Amino acid sequence: MTEDALKYEVLASDGAARRGRLHTAHGTAETPAFMTVGTAGTVKGLLPENVADTGAEIVLGNTYHLMLRPTAERIAELGGLHKFMNWNKPILTDSGGYQVMSLSELRKITEEGVAFRSHLDGSRHNLTPERAMDIQCLLDSNITMVLDECTPYPAEPDVAADSMRRSMRWAQRCKDAFIKRPGYGLFGIVQGSVYPDLRQESAEALQEIGFDGYAVGGLAVGEGQEVMFEVLDATMLHLTRERPRYLMGVGKPSDIVGAVQRGIDMFDCVLPTRWGRTGQGFTRRGPINIRNARHQTDPRPIDPDCGCKTCSSYSRAYVNHLVKANEMLGPILLTIHNLHYYQELMAGLRDAIEKGALDAFVSAFHRQQAAGDLPPL
Numbered sequence: 001m002t003e004d005a006l007k008y009e010v011l012a013s014d015g016a017a018r019r020g021r022l023h024t025a026h027g028t029a030e031t032p033a034f035m036t037v038g039t040a041g042t043v044k045g046l047l048p049e050n051v052a053d054t055g056a057e058i059v060l061g062n063t064y065h066l067m068l069r070p071t072a073e074r075i076a077e078l079g080g081l082h083k084f085m086n087w088n089k090p091i092l093t094d095s096g097g098y099q100v101m102s103l104s105e106l107r108k109i110t111e112e113g114v115a116f117r118s119h120l121d122g123s124r125h126n127l128t129p130e131r132a133m134d135i136q137c138l139l140d141s142n143i144t145m146v147l148d149e150c151t152p153y154p155a156e157p158d159v160a161a162d163s164m165r166r167s168m169r170w171a172q173r174c175k176d177a178f179i180k181r182p183g184y185g186l187f188g189i190v191q192g193s194v195y196p197d198l199r200q201e202s203a204e205a206l207q208e209i210g211f212d213g214y215a216v217g218g219l220a221v222g223e224g225q226e227v228m229f230e231v232l233d234a235t236m237l238h239l240t241r242e243r244p245r246y247l248m249g250v251g252k253p254s255d256i257v258g259a260v261q262r263g264i265d266m267f268d269c270v271l272p273t274r275w276g277r278t279g280q281g282f283t284r285r286g287p288i289n290i291r292n293a294r295h296q297t298d299p300r301p302i303d304p305d306c307g308c309k310t311c312s313s314y315s316r317a318y319v320n321h322l323v324k325a326n327e328m329l330g331p332i333l334l335t336i337h338n339l340h341y342y343q344e345l346m347a348g349l350r351d352a353i354e355k356g357a358l359d360a361f362v363s364a365f366h367r368q369q370a371a372g373d374l375p376p377l
Contacts, residue, residue, distance in 0.1 A: 005212045006143070006185035008244045012354045016236065016263040019353040022058075022244055024090040024142040025183025026082060029057040031244065032260045032349050034342045035092055035268040040065045041075075041085045043339075044273055045332045048087045054308065054336060055343030057089055058142075060268045063135050064096030067125070068118050072138035080140030092268075093141035095132045098150045098217075098249070109149060111166065129173035133186075137179055145215065146174040148189040153221040160193035167191045168205040175209050185212030187246060193218060194227055196234035203238035214239050215246040216264070225255060232262045239263075253282065253345055257365055260349050261358065272342050276335030279323045283341065284368045290334065294376045295320040304374070308340035 007023040020031040036043055036051055039062045043051050051059065061081055066072060075084050082088055100107055100114045107116035113128030132147040148167040151160050171188050178186045188206035192198030206214060216235055219228045232247070239245055246266035247259050256267050272282060279291045283303040288295075290302070301311035302319065310319070310333040322330030345365075352361035 005180065006183065006244075008213070008242075010241070012356075014353045014356050014358040015261065017260050017349075017353050017358050018241070018263060018265060019350050020244065020265055022090070022266075023183070024185075025181070026088060026090045026142055027057070029090050030346075030350060031265040032256075032346055032353075033058060033266050034256070034346045035060045035266060036339055036342075037268055037270045037273060038085065038087075039270075040069070041081060043335075044277065045328070045335050046339075048085065050336060051087075051339065052089070054339040055347065056339065059087060059089070059091055061085075061091055061093045061139065061141065062096060062099065063093050063132060063139070063145075064099035064127075066093075066139060067096065067127075067135050068120055072135040076138040076140070080138075082140060090142045091139075092143035093136045093139055093145065094248075094268075095136070095145040095147045096127060097132075097145075097148045100127055101150045101152075109166075111169070113147070113170075129170040130177040133174055133177040133179075142184055143213070144178060144184070144186045146171045146186065146188050146211075148191060148217060150221070151191055151193050151218050153193065153218070153223055155193045157193075157195055157198070160191075160195055161198055164191040164193075164198050164202050168202060168209075171206060171211075172209050175211070187211055187213040187215050187244075189215045189217040189248070190235055190239070191218050194223055194231055196231070199231060199235045200238045203235060207238075207240060211243070213244040213246060213266075215248050217248045219247065220250045220255070220269075225258070228255070229258055229262065232259060232264070236263045253342070254366070254369065256342075256345065257349070257362055260353075261362065272338035273335050276338045277331040279330070279334065281334050281341075282338050283373070285371050285373050286369050288373050290316060290319050290323055290330075292320075296324075298377060300374065300377075302334075302337050303341070306337065306341065306344070308337050310334070310337040310340075 010020045012019040022029045036056045038059045129147045136144040151163040188211040190202045192202045244265045247264045295316040298316040352358045
């Protein structure tokens, strides 16, 4: 690790799981960490201080959305993404590859990069590895992600291999274009679909190039948890323990717990915010749908063991009323709760790793989740 990069230290371990600390130019993030998704420079419905109050130390922004609106150049003119969105803690930006790849009718992939039409107005754009680095530099993100091709699932081995190798060539171009600054870093992304040999080839290629951290991409795309864990088991064998490891776009609480056991340090997912906006809450006893009639007269909090502002001040009955009345406060309160739940889960995992008690924590987690919601009053 050079002085021009991020600093990552492993403070404790329990089996393959690690308890670490990531140092950036905008502060530290304790790991295992869940990164709250703020795709377009905002966590929907919440003020930045609301997000910080949940325990979040790092948020995620998205290159694709921000390059289209308001543009990376405008954000740079206004002082960078931290100042623009009033978030003075670390920011990671997704390269935009996943979003561009999903525009199947609007994009064309070549060796040079991806040519696509904006989903907003149909305007034409080219996203190359070099342009992805330029945009993320303009945004001033602490962790920059390489541009990669998110291989669709399922994919035949030859298709997955061609896609992965193109991503590795793009990764080298990203490394060449990345501007080193103290407290900023560049992560490579392992691809290779569900094929262990391709995952190994990808991991080894990225480490030969040399990055400040390594992400595992192309999972949680329909393969199921069992296959995802099998791919992680195979991939972790080939990733250095000296750098942070990030599982992109994952996931449900049980996904996160299982991935931490396998040595993953960082996560992001839209579930806690998206579910909050649709009336669903995460609890220690599993998910609930606050719209259900059983909650409309229930004076108890969403989760009696939760210390978030929603659970300390509002009842299930009230949140049920807000959501059914389409009042914006309902999704806001649920989003606050869900994000707090995720951050408390991460804090619990960190504490368990420090104490060498991860297996007991995981057993208790699954036992509570299987218990089901509180019995109706």
